[in-house]
Amino acid sequence: MAVLVEIALVIVSVLFLFSEGRTSNGLPSNPHNSLNDQLTCLECHDAYRDEVDGHEFIVSITESCERCHNLRLLDRSHPYDIDPRRSKIDVRIPDELPLHGNLLTCGTCHDPHLSYLATVQSFRLQEPKAVAEVAYYQTFYTRKNDPVQGFDPLCDSCHHLL
Secondary structure, eight states, rough: HHHHHHHHHHHHHHHHHHHHOTTTSBBOOTTTTTGGGGGGGTTEEEETEEEEEEEESSSSSHHHHHTTTOOTSSOOOSSOOGGGGOOOOOOOTTSSOOOOOTTBBBBBBOOTOSEEEEESOOSSTOOOSSEEEEEEETTTSSSOBBBBTTHHHHHHHOOOOO
16 A cells, blocks of 8 residues: 555655646746745754844755755756865855855756746747646746846856856
8 A cells, every 4th residue: 555655645746847837828837936935044044133144044055955956967068166265276155145054056057946947048048838828938046047148147146167
């Protein structure tokens, strides 16, 4: 019986992950939408005297992300929870890319409170996520990107590649 319950949970999880909710205008719904609801702020952020502190977290940013994302299964291109000061390559993190506890985290490059869809491509050959009268592209919640250079401006912020 327990095996059947586990199989059912896996099937429901897979269907949930691959199904895409839609808004009333037909666009894909923002999977991070609940993060912008003030009632859920305290699930991740700490508070001081009834004020939510946007820079303090009750668990690490990685733990917050792992509540929904399996980081080992994501096709990620960057290590996380590392101290850039201990890097063997020249890395300088600009102020607009936040560190948490001096660590480079998911939140350094991604902000789950940013827009889910944009009318500008994140990279040159990106296919639209939805087309209404206007094409919409997934932003991946990245703090910087360019339709021609893709994510190079984000990477170049720290690695000075360009």
